Amino acid sequence: MTIIYSKKRFPPPPYDVEVEDMNYYRLLYGGDHDQIFPRARSIQTTERVFRRSRPGLIRRGMSADIKITSEHQYVVVNFASLVAEVPADLINRALGNVSADVEAGPELEFVSAVVTASKPNDKIWSAITQHQVDGLIAYRIRRSAKGKVWFEWVLGDRFFPHEDGSGADLAWIEEWDDRRGSKLKFLRVERQELSDEGLTIQQQVYEMDGETVGDQIDINQYAVTYEIEIPDDETLKDVTELLCGFVINDETLLHPRGRSALRNIDTIQEEINWTITRDSIVFDKHGKPKLAIPRALWDTVANQNQRDYGARFVRGADLEVVSFDEKTGAIPQYITWDAKTDQSFKHVERLIRYLLAVSKTSVQAAGLEDAKGDTGIALLYLWIQSVIKAEAIQAKFDGAIKDAIRKCMLLENAIGKGGLKPVNPVIEWGTMLPKAESEKDEEESKKYVDGVQSLETTVRRMHPDWSEEAIAAEIQKIQDEKAVDTLNPTYTQPPRVTV
Structure with a gap:
């Protein structure tokens, strides 16, 4: 069953509740806590509002619409951002080369072109961070008029799957200046639906009045009016799956579309902020020396x-x-007031540890304990909680990237040159935690000597920054040296004996 937008509020139910939660956790992650926590607003008096990029900061050249006046500053020590970014840091470090599962052929060249256009290594950090904040991130396949095919990540509040599972909508709002000092809002929808004929992709546009969607208008006239390129509607025969998908976080039977990684820590984060703010107020009031x-x-x-x-x-x-x-x-003489804040500091540390425990983040990631290990294994055990969490997320993104590239092959076969065998590519994942060069080289060499890893993989992992030409040249040198060694056999002399 498709989604009806006309004469209804956007986003449509039941996705409106999810989108509201996403916006809440985005404010929590971004440090805009004065907009979601009551105690942050309790120490402020609103007169006019500044357009600002961050709380308390005013961008140059911007007019003042809202002014926040406060005797004291609400202090934000945002551990929520750390919870979302630690898995992204670990997985971003581990993602390596993406290639087709063949040694040669059109699939190899096509996958290489898709990877170059999609830039998964450059965008994996932002995708995982948004995935942790929103609890959901989507992707879709694109193809330009010149034949370039790629996949891109899409925000979770723009992806609305149909209830019957045979379709999905990618919907977003576009704003245009009406040249009279106000904005005109339109709802753009890309609808994908499966039928007996194949996959149908339609482009739709609706007028909007505030949060309410109006009538559907002609898409071609809209494209001409605002000078934008919009693909034509088309049906891809023999395509039996959607050219989009999504990655969910911590899904349950009651929450099949996932949940934010920041859930259950917002109240702890607010208490950390308030405790530190209260201490800063005390120091500000009593910390200045007074002359007697x-x-x-x-x-x-x-x-x-x-x-x-x-x-x-x-x-x-x-x-x-x-x-x-x-x-x-x-x-x-100067009189100073000695504030007894030891218990307050211990309270903050306890709250931080509670927050990290609830969010499955190791205390070493927050800098509360020493994060140094004598070996890579020792370091792994120090970071084990964060690594286990990151590995679960990595497995989901591994499948999503493979699925996205395979869908790129389906699209190319449908409207491109075709002839590709749509199979999952190969993604090389390295270690998430750093190791000493000597330790890493020793491990890779042992795998090759034991026969569980090829020479090419060994060279590639020992030199991840080398080009393909350099890797091939190094492999050839090693093989040539081995060939030379076989031409000089070592003769073993028999032991001396006395007759």
Whole structure:
């Protein structure tokens, strides 16, 4: 069953609740906690609003719409961003070469072209981070008029699968200036549906009034009006699957579209912020030294100001050069207030550890404990919690990247030159944690000597930054040296004996 947009609010139910959750966790990840936490707003007085890129920061050249005035600053120590980014850091480091599962042929060249156009190594970090924040990220296959094929990651709040499982919509909002100082909003929809004839791909556009979708308008006229290129509707025969897909995080039977990795830590994050903010307020109020002077000295300076200015007062400038009582030794002194905050600091550390435990993040990733290991194995055990979590996410993205490239082959066979065998490519994954060069080289060499790894794979892993030509040249050198060694056999002399 397809989704009906006209005369309804966008996003459509039941996806509207998911999109609302995504927006909430995006604010949590981005550090915009003054928009979601009540205690952050309780210390602020709103007069006008600034357009700002971050809380408290104003971009140059921007007019002031909202102004936030506050006696104290709400302090954000955002561990939520760390929870989302640690798996992305580990997997980004591990992703290696992507190639076809053949030694030669059109599949090898095509996969290489898709990888070059899609840039999975460059975009994997942002995709995984968004996947952790939103709980869902999608991808779709694209093909240009010149025949270039690639896949791209799509935000989860733009992907709406049909309930019957035979279709999906990619929907997003476009805004255009109406040349009268306001914006015109339109809803763009790319609909993919499977039928007996194959896969049908349609392009639709709707007017929008606020959050409500209006009538559908002619897509060709829309493209001409705003000078954009929109693909024509078409049916791809013999294509039996959608040219899009999605990767979900921590799905359950009650949450089949996944859940954010930041769930259950928002209240802990807010308590961390508030505790640190409260301490900063205490230090700001009581941490500044106060100058205490003897009463006789105060009277002396005040009387002098009475004679000079007609009023009794004491200024800080009046005390820059002062005298002291030679008989009593009374001199000015600074009074400082020693705040007892040890328990508060321990409370913050406990909260951080709770947050990391709930989010399955190792304490070493947060810098709370030493993250150094004598060997790669020792380092692995220190980071084991984060590595286990990252490996589960890596397995999902491994399947998604393979599926996306295979779908690229299906699209090329349908409307391109064809002749490709649509099979999953090969993705090389390295280690997530760094190792010493000597330790890594020793492990790779042992695999080759034991016969469980080829010479090409060994050279490639030992020199991941080398080009294909350099790798091929190194393999040839090693093979040539082995061939030379076989031409010089070692003759073993028999042992000496006495007859």
